[in-house]
Amino acid sequence: MMHAAGLLPGEVYVQEGMFLTEATAPAAVFPQTTTIERTVVPATPELRAQIQAQLGTLRPSLWEAEYIIFTATQREILLGYGVIVEEIGKSRPITFIVGGRPDGKVAEVAVMAYREPYS
Numbered sequence: 001m002m003h004a005a006g007l008l009p010g011e012v013y014v015q016e017g018m019f020l021t022e023a024t025a026p027a028a029v030f031p032q033t034t035t036i037e038r039t040v041v042p043a044t045p046e047l048r049a050q051i052q053a054q055l056g057t058l059r060p061s062l063w064e065a066e067y068i069i070f071t072a073t074q075r076e077i078l079l080g081y082g083v084i085v086e087e088i089g090k091s092r093p094i095t096f097i098v099g100g101r102p103d104g105k106v107a108e109v110a111v112m113a114y115r116e117p118y119s
């Protein structure tokens with residue numbers, strides 16, 4: 001028997017959207033970039049402690065095993081850094097890229113992948 005929403009009892013659909021790939025994400029937060037350099041940084045206990053110190057009482061919902069960091073430049077001028085991170089949305093991870101300017105302020109944030117259940 002189908003319910004009004006078209007789901008069987010206990011059945012859950014997942015809404016997913018892939019909006020940006022790792023290759024396209026840096027340009028989403030730094031559209032004027034002419035050069036992107038990719039670096040992988042392992043999330044060591046020391047790095048996690050530094051991140052936690054910067055966050056203060058806030059805590060990430062997920063700790064990545066490593067961070068993919070992009071350095072964005074425009075004709076030798078540093079525009080900033082992009083970091084791919086995941087955080088739990090309502091119940092599943094949302095992948096996004098955060099672009100930070102050299103002064104430490106957030107330049108832009110772009111959702112890369114969204115996954116959430118609905119019934």
